[in-house]
Each structure stands twice: as C-alpha cells, then as structure tokens.
Amino acid sequence: MDKAILKNRGLRILKQDPWICIVSFICSAVSNFNKISQNINNISEHLGEKIIFNDETFYTFPKPEVVAETSIKLLREFGLGFRSKYVLDLAVRLTDQLFNLEKLKTFNYLESRSLLESLYGIGSKIADCVLLYSLNKTESFPIDRWVARALRDGYCLEMKNSYNYASEWARNNWKENAGYAQQYLFQYQKEVNNEKT
DNA sequence: ACCCAGGAATTGT
C-alpha cells in the first residue's frame, strides 16, 4: 500500500448515478474497458436523447423505463452478449418499482449489498462496485483479478475462490477507507502489469 | 486455434 500510494497519491472515488453505474458494471462481467464503453455508448446513442453542446453531439443515458421497453435481441446488438438479460431484467424491476436503487443509500453496507445481490446477474464483485462508486459505501472493497493479484503479491492473501474472506479482511484492515485502498491497489497493479508487457 | 477480460449462476458437498 505504501508503494501504491506513493505512485498515485490523490486518487478519488467516483460518485456516479446508481442506474448508470450498475448497468456499466453488469456490462463489465468477463469483459474489458473498451468493450464496456462501447456497450454504454451504443445504449446511449440508440436509446438516449441527443444533446448538442458547443457544436458537439452527445447522448444521454436512457432511463430504466426506456430500456425496459426494448428487448434482449436489441441489447445483444449493442454488444452486451449474455449480460443483456441481466440489464433488461433490472430495467423492468426498476420501472415496476420492485426495486429502488436510491433507497440503498439509506441502508448500511451489508444490508445494501445483500439487496443488490438479490438482483439477477449481480454477484459480490459487481455489488461492491455499485456500493463504492454510486452509493457512498467507502468501506466497500471490490475484488477483481487485479486487486486479487495485489492482495496476493503484497499481503500474501491467497483468496482463491473465497471472495468474502478477502473482502472482509480488507474492510477490517482499512475500515471506512477500504474503498480508497482498493483504488490504489487496482491502479498500482495495472501499472505493474503494463510495465511487464 | 488460443487466450484473456474489472464474474455470476448453477451444481455439488
């Protein structure tokens, strides 16, 4: 952690809109950055509203109600693949008010995570991302491949398949700043990897 | 053809 902070001191944590955030991270499953942004751009360009600002064209991200009226087939054309069914299911739930993302901000970390994980296609990692990047839960510690490697190399923490053990360890160790710790470890590990290739 | 990418659901113990 010392090395990680020295390299990138000043990292901040996004405070995204929960709906955009959760769709983005559903798209992130077994994917990569370029593809994820393509997915989000495709959804916006085809379903969002056009905005012209300084002669530049932008598109808003569509509300859940709009996405709920589409189809798995269309979302697949946007490149979401097997994640399409998860996004459509979520959009319908939000539209029918069977689930309220904003309300999760009022619950504590464990309650909020448990509710997120009840959604189709949302497991521990994506739930932690949504909690950290859009629901103000700074103790959340999302563990992806890179963070797992950082924990292994820097802290001899072999998590293997035990996501819960490692994430609880991180929350106990860094408390309400575990999210910031994750940011530093992730960024550091990515840079280590880039130097190797 | 092979490998990887910001995992989750399902199926065993």
Add this chain to the structure above:
DNA sequence: ACAATTCATGGG
C-alpha cells in the same frame, strides 16, 4: 454455508 464446475462472448 462454502467449494468446484459450468456458462458465455468479442477482441487481440
């Protein structure tokens, strides 16, 4: 309840 297996997909 955990742990192992299957699912799933476009890009490099």
